[in-house]
């Protein structure tokens with residue numbers, strides 16, 4: 001019987017699969033004291049976004065697998081895991097559709113002024129219809145940064161659903177689907193796009209990829225959507241651009257830091273929508289991700305090859 005530490009809340013289906021396999025499950029509910037105490041003799045850790053640096057993993061003497069609930073593994077010290085024979089798994093595709101739908105929703109909600117107009121309807125009444133007009137997205141240009149699992153879904157939603165022209169910047173792909181244009185320079189995408197949506201990994205190369213200079217290249221009418229990772233955008237520069245009308249709006253499911261400080265201008269700016277890393281929190285994705293994350297643990301502990309192994 002193995003001990004599994006679950007650092008953050010997950011859909012119950014995963015823990016059920018773990019206990020059905022004869023394992024003991026311990027919940028930390030984001031409490032770092034509990035994590036530090038329970039990881040010491042844990043055989044497996046099921047983690048969402050809590051940071052697992054090598055210094056913490058090194059205290060886990062029985063650790064055989066870190067199972068990421070999701071796909072963004074930047075919170076796990078992969079070098080430590082590689083060096084110490086700890087498997088690391090992700091749950092590819094399990095939440096991609098939900099994240100793409102969230103990005104799509106942020107884009108349209110901003111474009112149509114849904115939040116300010118519905119608020120004004122309650123306060124000023126029908127005159128809210130005189131709010132500044134929204135934007136029609138059909139035929140506009142989507143700038144997609146990172147055409148992986150999530151990027152491909154949003155590409156289809158925008159190209160086939162809204163007849164948008166899609167331009168892609170991703171230096172690591174070999175081809176793009178028919179009807180989609182690939183650009184070699186990020187600056188070209190930023191200059192041309194009406195909406196820029198981020199779906200790349202957070203790496204040393206993509207940290208602050210969207211900085212002050214690059215924000216300045218975007219159209220003042222453009223929207224920026226980030227459902228990837230907060231540090232990909234220089235948040236101070238983004239706030240400045242939004243405050244100065246250098247950018248029309250931003251839809252952010254991820255921020256830097258996370259959570260957003262209660263005093264952050266992001267909560268005050270009328271042209272910003274922030275959600276708390278909520279994109280994959282749909283019934284369907286939560287179930288699939290929890291299930292696959294648990295199956296990965298059960299596989300490794302049974303000496304089998306897990307589906308989502310990255311280390």
Ligand SMILES: NC(=O)c1ccc[n+]([C@@H]2O[C@H](COP(=O)([O-])OP(=O)(O)OC[C@H]3O[C@@H](n4cnc5c(N)ncnc54)[C@H](O)[C@@H]3O)[C@@H](O)[C@H]2O)c1
Pocket residue numbers: 070071072073093095096099145146147148149150151169170171172173199200201202203205206227228229253254277278279280
């Ligand atoms: N909001 C959320 O809760 C949530 C949920 C799931 C995933 N994510 C984020 O979304 C990211 C993408 O997920 P995915 O499943 O599509 O991953 P993926 O690995 O399938 O795709 C990532 C893409 O980014 C590209 N890329 C890498 N470096 C790049 C660069 N410098 N410039 C442009 N593109 C680059 C890769 O070539 C790849 O095509 C994850 O890394 C994660 O950070 C967020």
